[in-house]
Amino acid sequence: MFQDLTFNNMMRMIAGKRYYGEDQLEEAERFKEMMVEVMGYAGASSNADFLPVLNWLDGGRFERKLAGLSRRLDEFMQRLIDERRRGSGSNDNTTMIDHLLSLQKSQPEYYSDQIIKGIIQIMLLAGTDTSAVTLEWAMSNLLNHPEILRKARDEIDAQIGEEGRMVDEVLDLPKLHYLQNVITETLRLYPSAPLLVPHSSSRDFTLGGYHVPRNTMLLVNAWAIHRDPRVWADSTSFKPERFEGGGGDEHGCPKPIPFGMGRRACPGAGLAQRVVGLTLASLIQCFEWEKVVEEDEEEEEDIDMAEGTGLTMPKLIPLQLNCRPRPIIIHKLVLAA
Numbered sequence: 593m594f595q596d597l598t599f600n601n602m603m604r605m606i607a608g609k610r611y612y613g614e615d616q617l618e619e620a621e622r623f624k625e626m627m628v629e630v631m632g633y634a635g636a637s638s639n640a641d642f643l644p645v646l647n648w649l650d651g652g653r654f655e656r657k658l659a660g661l662s663r664r665l666d667e668f669m670q671r672l673i674d675e676r677r678r679g680s681g682s683n684d685n686t687t688m689i690d691h692l693l694s695l696q697k698s699q700p701e702y703y704s705d706q707i708i709k710g711i712i713q714i715m716l717l718a719g720t721d722t723s724a725v726t727l728e729w730a731m732s733n734l735l736n737h738p739e740i741l742r743k744a745r746d747e748i749d750a751q752i753g754e755e756g757r758m759v760d761e762v763l764d765l766p767k768l769h770y771l772q773n774v775i776t777e778t779l780r781l782y783p784s785a786p787l788l789v790p791h792s793s794s795r796d797f798t799l800g801g802y803h804v805p806r807n808t809m810l811l812v813n814a815w816a817i818h819r820d821p822r823v824w825a826d827s828t829s830f831k832p833e834r835f836e837g838g839g840g841d842e843h844g845c846p847k848p849i850p851f852g853m854g855r856r857a858c859p860g861a862g863l864a865q866r867v868v869g870l871t872l873a874s875l876i877q878c879f880e881w882e883k884v885v886e887e888d889e890e891e892e893e894d895i896d897m898a899e900g901t902g903l904t905m906p907k908l909i910p911l912q913l914n915c916r917p918r919p920i921i922i923h924k925l926v927l928a929a
């Protein structure tokens with residue numbers, strides 16, 4: 593569900609389209625099938641990368657599959673660009689492709705179709721699953737800590753008051769400090785890119801007594817840094833309160849690095865904070881959430897927080913919850929009827 597939401601959100605920005613919840617569309621089906629393949633391959637490393645002889649043994653099948661997928665993805669993105677170029681679909685020219693096509697007119701040598709397709713691809717790959725898994729970890733943490741969920745809900749209710757309106761991104765989100773701390777604490781314990789993205793040293797240097805030669809592949813283990821008991825008090829406990837006062841050195845609490853640091857830090861951090869913040873706030877505001885109790889369980893158990901493997905760090909066991917609408921949703925439905 594969270595992945596459908598983040599894909600729809602991203603495709604609305606990119607091309608003004610929704611593909612999830614639009615099952616009747618053949619184009620939507622094709623997109624969804626392709627994204628399942630892309631995400632599957634994105635998380636898998638090929639053994640042949642480490643032992644090239646395996647590529648020969650497999651007759652190059654793996655590489656051919658990837659090449660085929662890459663061609664289909666390329667054709668798909670080209671069609672999106674061509675559609676916007678022809679002006680089909682919504683014609684208010686506000687999608688990302690519209691803006692890039694208008695830049696193509698003034699700087700054709702830089703904003704080629706190839707560059708535009710590269711931007712679309714990185715937004716789909718880097719900007720969807722990362723936010724979706726963060727939402728799943730956040731909800732799991734909240735359900736395992738009902739007192740934190742209650743505190744987040746009280747903050748939202750106090751901010752919105754009796755007005756019976758939905759959380760607003762501009763009016764409310766910046767004032768929901770506790771909710772922001774819930775998100776930061778989720779990203780500390782469950783960073784969706786636990787090893788960030790591989791970097792390469794541009795020159796020799798020494799760090800922490802280790803000599804690192806030029807051109808070495810460097811992986812930063814943010815997951816381990818975020819749980820280091822020398823850095824964080826009660827390091828493995830979920831405590832959003834630790835960030836009260838904003839976090840950062842001057843407040844006595846270190847700052848986690850789920851989006852990396854420096855020149856190559858995540859350029860989508862601001863967007864991610866908004867998407868995750870607004871979605872989480874709306875889910876808490878509109879529904880009462882409960883864990884699913886299996887038939888063979890005597891009493892409610894904690895949600896399993898084991899990590900699975902993948903490009904972005906998923907839950908090993910996908911989250912399942914029950915929900916009941918809160919009065920605001922019932923009010924909205926009555927008004928809409």
Ligand code: HEM
Pocket residue numbers: 714715718719720722723726783784785788789790850851852853855856857858859860861863864868
């Ligand atoms: C919770 C959500 C997200 C997390 C945790 C996250 C995390 C990261 C991390 C750790 C990196 C690598 C930084 C480094 O190695 O120093 C990265 C890179 C990147 N992210 Fe995100 N990201 C998120 C959402 C997004 C979104 C929404 C977008 C786009 C709309 C995005 C676009 C990118 C791009 C393009 C890069 C590559 C930047 C470069 O290589 O210069 N990310 N992200």
